[in-house]
Amino acid sequence: MPRKNMSDLARLQQQFVAFLRGKPSNFTTRISDQPPVATKVRLGIYQNAYRMRLRETIDSDHPVLGTYLGDDLYDNLVEQYIRLFPSRVKSLRYFCDGIPQLLAEQSPFSDHPILSSLAAFERILLSAFDAKDAQTIDVNQLASVPAEQWPDIKLTFHPSVRVFDEKINAVETWQALKSEIEPPAPLRREFSAFWLIWRNQERLTEFKHIDASELVLLQNFLDGGDFTLGCEILSEYISVDEVPLRTVQYLQSWLGAGLITDITC
Secondary structure (H helix, E strand, C coil): HHHHHHHHHHHHHHHHHHCCCCCCCHHHHHHHEECCCCCCHHHHHHHHHHHHHHHHHCCCCCHHHEEEEEEEEEEEHHHHHHHHCCCCCCCCCHHHHHHHHHHCCCCHHHHHHCCCCCCCHHHHHHHHHCCCCCCCCCCHHCCCCCCHHHCCCEEEEECCCCEEEEEEEEEHHHHHHHCCCCCCCCCEEEEEEEEEEEECCCCCCEEEECCCCHHHHHHHHHCCCCCCHHHHHHHCCCCCCHHHHHHHHHHHHHHHHCCCCEEEC
């Protein structure tokens, strides 16, 4: 196709997208009238369908957030988000990635920090659910490692493994709303709470609260550290005498939950 025609097509596409987003565009002048349905009406159908599809995506990705907000505030969120965060990616899977940011920055939502954290938790659950597949190993793999190689053990985790850093009780709120019971009042934490999130072998997303010692050991392995380094880091959180047993317990727990895909030495 000649370069000129390619440029014309790109320009037409840009005008069409601008029209769909409600921005100034000459796209309407490029459409011929075809009675009995007026051009304005026909174009309005496309524009409404575009916005409805984006709203359906927000509805699907953030059902618990929508319940917490209620109809009026949720409608406000949808309107602001579609206007301020227009879709720039081919897959709608990523369209709502900016919702936590909007809730943290835009009034009236920014006055309620629980909202951004609740949205962020829903997004990380989606991210874990959509992660790539990988074959996991069980505790027998750990038992087969010779004792002399234990100091050099490194772990590869399932692609779905995530850690959620919570500074307000968003997860407890999410759990209450999911169970259709009254959520707790928002409560800021003096220290962050951490949640381990993953997709199990039945393709269901799971999560559990983890303490500081499990977090630092997990992060050590996620960062490529070995068993020896993990024990050294862990000794800053618990008694040195407890470190080897606690480390093995954490490894067994992760293997039992299907979080690990490989053990190397």
